[in-house]
Amino acid sequence: xxxxxxxxxxxxxxxxxxxxxxTQDENIAYIAGSLDRIGIALSEVRxxxxxxxxxSGAVNSLRQQFNYVLTTGGIGPTHxxxxxxxxxxxxxxPVVEDDPRAIEAMRECFPGKELGPGLRRMARLPExxxxxxxxxxxxxxxxxxxxxxxxxxxxxxxxxxxxxxRRLDTGTRVSSRCIRxxxxxxxxxxxxxxxxAAHPKVRIGSYPFFEESGYGTHVxxxxxxxxxxxxxxxxxxxxxxxxxxxxxxxxASAEG
Amino acid sequence: xxxxxxxxxxxxxxxxxxxxxxTQDENIAYIAGSLDRIGIALSEVRxxxxxxxxxSGAVNSLRQQFNYVLTTGGIGPTHxxxxxxxxxxxxxxPVVEDDPRAIEAMRECFPGKELGPGLRRMARLPExxxxxxxxxxxxxxxxxxxxxxxxxxxxxxxxxxxxxxRRLDTGTRVSSRCIRxxxxxxxxxxxxxxxxAAHPKVRIGSYPFFEESGYGTHVxxxxxxxxxxxxxxxxxxxxxxxxxxxxxxxxASAEG
Numbered sequence: 001x002x003x004x005x006x007x008x009x010x011x012x013x014x015x016x017x018x019x020x021x022x023t024q025d026e027n028i029a030y031i032a033g034s035l036d037r038i039g040i041a042l043s044e045v046r047x048x049x050x051x052x053x054x055x056s057g058a059v060n061s062l063r064q065q066f067n068y069v070l071t072t073g074g075i076g077p078t079h080x081x082x083x084x085x086x087x088x089x090x091x092x093x094p095v096v097e098d099d100p101r102a103i104e105a106m107r108e109c110f111p112g113k114e115l116g117p118g119l120r121r122m123a124r125l126p127e128x129x130x131x132x133x134x135x136x137x138x139x140x141x142x143x144x145x146x147x148x149x150x151x152x153x154x155x156x157x158x159x160x161x162x163x164x165x166r167r168l169d170t171g172t173r174v175s176s177r178c179i180r181x182x183x184x185x186x187x188x189x190x191x192x193x194x195x196x197a198a199h200p201k202v203r204i205g206s207y208p209f210f211e212e213s214g215y216g217t218h219v220x221x222x223x224x225x226x227x228x229x230x231x232x233x234x235x236x237x238x239x240x241x242x243x244x245x246x247x248x249x250x251x252a253s254a255e256g
Numbered sequence: 257x258x259x260x261x262x263x264x265x266x267x268x269x270x271x272x273x274x275x276x277x278x279t280q281d282e283n284i285a286y287i288a289g290s291l292d293r294i295g296i297a298l299s300e301v302r303x304x305x306x307x308x309x310x311x312s313g314a315v316n317s318l319r320q321q322f323n324y325v326l327t328t329g330g331i332g333p334t335h336x337x338x339x340x341x342x343x344x345x346x347x348x349x350p351v352v353e354d355d356p357r358a359i360e361a362m363r364e365c366f367p368g369k370e371l372g373p374g375l376r377r378m379a380r381l382p383e384x385x386x387x388x389x390x391x392x393x394x395x396x397x398x399x400x401x402x403x404x405x406x407x408x409x410x411x412x413x414x415x416x417x418x419x420x421x422r423r424l425d426t427g428t429r430v431s432s433r434c435i436r437x438x439x440x441x442x443x444x445x446x447x448x449x450x451x452x453a454a455h456p457k458v459r460i461g462s463y464p465f466f467e468e469s470g471y472g473t474h475v476x477x478x479x480x481x482x483x484x485x486x487x488x489x490x491x492x493x494x495x496x497x498x499x500x501x502x503x504x505x506x507x508a509s510a511e512g
Contacts, residue, residue: 017463019298020432021289022476025281028303033277042275044310047284047301050461054300077442078462079449118445153464176276186333189374193335205306206334207273208409220278 007040007171010062013047014055014073014083015152026154027072034161039171040068050074055086063090063146068168073152075141077118083149088126091145099125102140109138132160143167172224177233178250181217181240184208188217191239199232201225218250263296263427266318269303270311270329270339271408282410283328290417295427296324306330311342319346319402324424329408331397333374339405344382347401355381358396365394388416399423428480433489434506437473437496440464444473447495455488457481474506 011031017023028045035042043066048054055074063069074083088095102123106115115123122139125131132141132148134156141150141160148168150160181188185208196204203222209215219236221229240247267287273279281303288298299322304310311330319325330339344351358379362371371379378395381387388397388404390412397406397416404424406416437444441464452460461476475492477485496503 013301016459016461017476018284019288019301020430020478021285021287021292021298022432023463024285028274029277029280031277032275036277042277043305045269045275045301045303049299076462076464077445079445079452080461116442116446118442121445122442153466155466174276176278186372186374186378189333189335189377190372196335203272205272205336206332207279208332210409210411220273222276 005171007068007169008043008066009035009040009068009070010044010046010066011042012055012058012062012069012071013045013152014050014071015047016049016080018047019049027152027157030154030158031070031072031161034165036174038165038168039173040168041171041174050080050082052082052086052089055083056090059087059090059147068146068148070148070150070164072150072157075122075139075149075151077121077139081121084124084126087144087147087149091126091147093126093128093144095124096127097124099123099129101131105131105133105140106138109136132163135159174222174224175226175229176220176222177229178221179219179233179236180209180248180250181219182214182246183216185217188219188240188245191236191243192219195232195236195239198235199228202228202232204232261427263324263425264299264322265291265296265324265326266300266302266322267298268311268314268318268325268327269301269408270306270327271303272305272336274303275305283408283413286410286414287326287328287417290421292430294421294424295429296424297427297430306336306338308338308342308345311339312346315343315346315403324402324404326404326406326420328406328413331378331395331405331407333377333395337377340380340382343400343403343405347382347403349382349384349400351380352383353380355379355385357387361387361389361396362394365392388419391415430478430480431482431485432476432478433485434477435475435489435492436504436506437475438470438502439472441473444475444496444501447492447499448475451488451492451495454491455484458484458488460488 018025032042046058048058074081125142126144129142129144134140136156148164150157185206192206205220207218209218221232223229274281284301291298302314304314330337381398382400385398385400390396392412404420406413441462448462459478463474477488479485
């Protein structure tokens, strides 16, 4: 297997309600999982308030570091929805009012309904935006340069993300395997350190868990090369059997 | 009421398992709510992988912008726990091995148990760190300069955060009030824009919701001055009654 270039992304969550503790985020895990499945490495997440300076500053910092920047939130009809102005400012593009494609999409969703200033606010798009459809309420997300702009309402974000994953340049998928070890992290720390040193091309993560059924350590192997994962996992099983430590295979994800 | 200076904080979540979509974050909302209750404005959250460069870069960027930086994760016993090295690097401090306070705390939690290299890794602290106790498993968090370092395991993080809130410089609490409006955002957008313009010292947020019982808009008023919130909320109720739009008071938080 030849190593392909890694495709990276950052996620910018625009959400004052998350920063104030009012709302529990529901979007990060869905987007992280969607990107992981198409071989894009989500490399950073930022959550910022609904302010033009905060959003455009973060977009410009992130889009220079990563292949894609995805955003959620702030594209609704109200005064506190300022994402489009922030994206336009970050990309130095003008904002186009009443984008005809967006107006048409909203008319199809609300036949016969007059589009007042609130709804028309959702047809303001940075010049050059390609639409991401929103079958639930019409008002679109969009892609522009390497930035993907989606709604914050989880139900709508998911339909947009499911569309977006088909339009991004994908990389080689990172495969993973998880072994549940019936020992606390401290007891297997040296074993895992030796294992990581012997398998430098596999990323070996260690995550303690505490459940009603017991506690222990999830050891997660991640690599683009399934064979390398298999080798490292075999070595861990051998070491655990030698020391008489119980373990179980938890899951295996698709191949790279 | 005189306006006090705002105390700000950023949260840095160190969590490769969240970026890969394997784990749903459970810490952000708890920390956001805890800070909100003591009048500290959580102003940005970042999630980065378990890498020294990524962590120290984020810490140094955030601690210059905000009064406090809180971190979660990466202080366990295994090779992929590199937060302490990253914090020491960011603050240009040496790492002290076998901090006697940390060793003592772990011995109390595990009487008679030998502290091997794994557990002792959790007694490595940047020079000058003040401990944050961990009654569940001994291994402490710590505070150093304006950085607060906590565990990533939610149960342990919560006990640490409950201790930390008593040790931070607090600000004037931001009060909030939420009114549930039985109309989609687009229908009240102009009303809310006018309201925000007339009440510039109250932050008026609009959050659409879709529940089995119906859909509509949560309007959230936030300010350090409860009287200003009351005035803005009264003005909204008046406007809604004039237009015949149904609404209900949802909640009111403590006073500032």
